[in-house]
Amino acid sequence: MNVLIIGASGYIGSAVAAALAKAGHRMSALRADVPGDLRDPSSLESAAKGFDLVVHAGPPLGEEADLAGVDALLASGAPLLHTTGAAVLGGGLTDEDSEPDPHPLVSWRAEAERRVLAAGGRVIRPGLVYGNAGGLVHDLLAPKSAERGAGVYIGEPGVRWPVVHVEDLAALYVAVAERAAPGTVWHGMSETVRLDALAGVLGDGRTASWPVEEAAAELGRLADLFTRDQQVSSEKTRRILGWRPAHTSMLGHLLSEGW
Template sequence: MKILIIGATGYIGTRVAAALAGAGHEVVALTRPGAANPPYATVTADLADPASLTGAATGFDRVVHAGPPLGAEADLAGVDALLAAGSPVVYTTGAAVLGAGAVDEDSPPAPHPIAAWRPEVERRVLAAGGWVIRPGLVYGHGGGLVHGLLAAKAAERGGGVYIGEPGVRWPVVHVDDLSDLYVAVVRSAAPGTVWHGMAETARLDAIARALGGGRASSWPVEEAKAELGPLADLFTRDQDVSAAKTRELLGWTPRHTSVIAHLTA
């Protein structure tokens, strides 16, 4: 297939583009005007200018959106512009669209306020016959929130930190396994479906201890909010998100099944 990748130079998108190219697809990267070009053919447009997306996304077998969220107005206008191009869309959201506790691919969205508009993005993509991929906390290759935020805080404080009370669980996935999921969705997923990119459920305080050499302490929520804003509260939402349906129907089998082992190796 000829596939346009949005976010092809980002943490997730770089690996997704490489995985799809490695699977034999023709990858084209969407790039902003004046940005450095990735090692693929490119088309120029800007997520901050939704009107530029329709022309850029026309004529592809798939458009894979692995770019960052920009907010309600830009994301909703952007998805409408992509869908107007007529190319089938694979859109990345995340576990923050789901509620606390045990949830799966069929659970209704109950988003954290930081992702309040993203269920509507999902609804529009699915109604058009597209696909939604919801990753968990993504780690690996020194990127994502695990390294960009949590490891940095551990280095700053001399021990790992978690926000609020201990015991909060999050779904996690290695970026290479997540990239394999995009390949599987492009290859064989039925239109209008949701897929979960979660390899395991891990406790955030356990991740903090692994990053802190066995030492971890609570970062009070209000103190964390002063630095991180609404993201801090998201770290207090306990989630056990299943990807059993994704594994069964797509044959997706993550190779990295322990973030703790990864961080302590």
């Protein structure tokens, strides 16, 4: 396929572009190869026309820009594979068929999903992405742990999050691009990890709670998201697409890297 990647220079997008290219598809990157700007919807429609697939793995820009961008990409007529995330789901146990209950941080993403699915596009919801020296673990939690002299978790202990290694997530994009039916949702989660256990690894056994109010002063609404306990199943994704994550222990992976 001729594939346009939005966010090809980013953490997730670069891994996805590499995986799709390895699988034999022809990659073009927005801005680097094809003129276009996420803040200019008309440029997105023009950029996407003629491609066999558009993969949107770009950064969230806010409700107005994100929804206008989705509409423009859909108007191009090219099939869209859109990225949202576990934050579009509520707390507790959920799966691919659960109704969205998005955190206020990304409240509009449920509507973005609805528009993509109604037009026959496909949606991938990753968990917390880690590995290859990127993501929230590397860019936020590890530096904060070093600053405080202990691994930090926000609020109360015991909060669980779904996680996935970036290379396993990239493999899922290939599977969805090649085999998934139109109008479907897929989950990129390899396991569920307690955030205080993650803090224990990052802090070499020392942990400390970062009070929500204090964290919010620095992180805004992201702080409250870290208090949402989630168990998100990817069983349907694995069963139908045959997706088999190679990295099944985030904590073990971090320990092997010397954290």
